[in-house]
Amino acid sequence: MNSRHFTPPYDEPEQPEGMYKEFNATELYCTRCKQSVPVRERLLLVLPDGEKFEYLCGLCGNSVGSKMDKSKRPLSIIV
Numbered sequence: 192m193n194s195r196h197f198t199p200p201y202d203e204p205e206q207p208e209g210m211y212k213e214f215n216a217t218e219l220y221c222t223r224c225k226q227s228v229p230v231r232e233r234l235l236l237v238l239p240d241g242e243k244f245e246y247l248c249g250l251c252g253n254s255v256g257s258k259m260d261k262s263k264r265p266l267s268i269i270v
Contacts, residue, residue, distance in 0.1 A: 213260065215232065216230055216232075216246055216256065216258075217229065217230065218230060219246055219248075219255045219256050220255065221248040221250070221251065221253055221255050222253070222255075223248065223251050223253045224248060224250050224251055224253075228248050228249055228250050228255075229249035229250075230246040230247060230248060230249055230255060230256075231246070231247045231249055232244050232245075232246060232247075233245045233246075233247055235257065240261060241259050241260050241261035241262060242259075242260045242262070243257060243258075243259050243260075244257060244258050244259075244260060245257045246258070
């Protein structure tokens, strides 16, 4: 049996850096509603290392998750 290595007929395109680094949820599972539901995103905290968001159920308002957005924007403090 002859062993051959398969090479694709094309080169896979390289993904630009920064692509798919952040996702926003549109639907998550709610334990109160017992189903996948549309969610609303609410800013919870602004921290020096980023912003924390909370996902709320679009039907009952229950908290169904959170995410941390670690943006590279400089923090400006107004005194």
